[in-house]
Each structure stands twice: as structure tokens, then as C-alpha cells.
Amino acid sequence: MSGNTFGKAFRVTTWGESHGPAIGAVVDGCPPGIPLTEEAVQIMMDRRKPGSSAASTTRKEEDLVHILSGVFEGLTTGTPISLMIKNKDAKSSSYDQFKNLFRPGHGDLSYQRKYGIRDYKGGGRASARETAGRVAAGAVAGLLLERVGIKTFAYTLELGSVRAKNIDPEAVSQNHFACPDMEAAEKMEARVNEVRKDGDSLGGIVQVQAAGVPAGLGEPVFDKLDAQIAKAMMSIGAVKGVEIGAGFEAARLTGSVNNDPILEDGFETNNAGGTLSGVSSGQDIVVRVAVKPIPSISVPQQTIDLDGKAETIQVGGRHDISAIPRVNVVCEAMLNLVLADFVLRQAQVRALELFAKQ
16 A cells, blocks of 8 residues: 655654554654654653543553664664554454445545455554554654754644634643633533534544744745645544645735735744745744544444445444544644654755855
């Protein structure tokens, strides 16, 4: 299966299935000499693991990361870094009833049409569990970004049509929904409990930001920074839309309002979201990600079987009510991967400049 590798200078390949023995990622292109431990990666992994919020699945996975290669005496060696997370609480028998049915909203039908075969146990590669490898790799990328002063940050802007009105970064760690507005977080919890009783699910919006990004990251024309960010976010299974800066609101503005005036001490506004012509401007990168409702619901739905016969399906079992807030750290990880890739690519450009001057 192609399409499993992301990035050029900082490359990540994820592997494994939801109900296989393990999942993970291989990071290639990470520079040598960066302090890296399993404990450092685990900090980010713990934000994604099941059971981390009221909207989460009851599947119990420790998501402990094992570094199998690429590190010597606590430092990266410049060789491929292999990261493995074992699956310990997969209950494959729960999926036997869906062996011959296509679950609405999942990749069952499209995978069957493409490959003529599919892993119906948890969705295989199409499962949200694949993102654990991304987060592990994103943690490595984050350590690289810290070396150049870049810090990424994600939070829940909206869940179940409840939107945060106040943005207090300190509040994000004080509630189960990673919301920067405590009052909104309480309303989100009430909304989740309401939907849980109906056997349904919820979508929402995640905002991801990066501070300390230097000007000059990004490549014209097809490898624009914002284009790669959009690709990275859209590669997450639950994501259905991406906005940079003002996003769709820019379509409703005039040029005089949408343009960011340039003052002696910097930009006055940031409608561009930190990019101009696909290259970072030195401002914060601001991204909003639209996350669809979890498709696994106990509400009866119409579908077909392998023979094309009409059927009714109810997907019970251990499923998230919303991908939020567990998907927040996945979005953050993907932004890390994009920025780490462009940091290294820009370093190569400057190295060539210096070489040409010699």
C-alpha cells in the first residue's frame, strides 16, 4: 500500500493495524545529537491514548512507546528511528458481525473497492489507531523544533456546536476537553452526555498554532507551507476541512480588511495565519481543523453487504463519542512534522548558499 510516508527531509512512515500485534512509525532524516528518550515521547502519547476524556472509548491501551533504533546513550544518531507501540486490549471478536457488512462513514466500502480485500477488525490501516504512530513521530519532531525555538499548541475550539468564547491557554489542561474556556468546557460535557444517551456522536473544531516560527519556511509553488499543512491535517481520517488564518472568513472580507498591515515593529494583524505566498512570515502559524463525528454509532443505519443486498446496521462496542480531544494532539503532531521537514529543507538551502560562496 503506497501513501504511508510523509515529508521529504524529515520523513515519517507509519505502519501496523488497529488489531495487529503493534503499530508504530519510522522516522528518517532526524539530525544526530538531539536528546531523545521514551519518556519524552510518552508525554505526547499520553494525550492521545484511549480513556483520556469523557468522550473517549473505554478501550484500555497504555500506548507505551518503545524506541528500537536510532538512539545511542540518549541521543539521536542520525539513522532511522523506529518507534513501536504494542496493541494490548484489542477485542477483534467484536467485529465478526461486520465481516460482510460495510459500516457507513468508514473506509470499509472504499477499501474493498480499491483492494478487493479489507481488514474488517477495527478498520485496519483506516482505523484512528494508526495516528498513534504519527503522534510518536510528532513528538520526535517537536524535540527538533524546540532546538530552533518553535513551539506548537492545540486546543478544542468547538465541540458539538459549543464554541469557546474566551481563550485562556492555562484552562486547556484544567478540563477533560482541552478547551481554553472553562464555561464552554462544562457545556461540552453536558452535550457529550446528552448525545451518549442517544447512541450518537459529535464533531468539532480544533485550533493548532505554532509560535517562534522564523520567516522563510515553505517552498513555491506546490510545496507551499500552508499547502503542506492542509495536506497533513487532511491526511487525518476524521478531518474534513482546514482553515489557515482567517480561512473561509477571508472570502467575506474586503482586501483592505483582510490584508495584514506591515508596521515597523511587525504585522498589525494575522489574517494570513503566518504564511504569505506559501512561505512563513515570522508570525504565529494559525490552523483550524474541522473534525467529523465518529461514524461508529449505535443508531440504526442503512447499508449493504458484500453481495450488495440492503441491510440495517448498528455499530455498538467501545467507540469514542467524539475524536476530540484525542485528535488534538494528532493535529499538533502533524504540524510538528510539517515544520520539522521545512526547517531541515531551509537548512539545506542556506547550506547550499554558503557552499556557493566558497
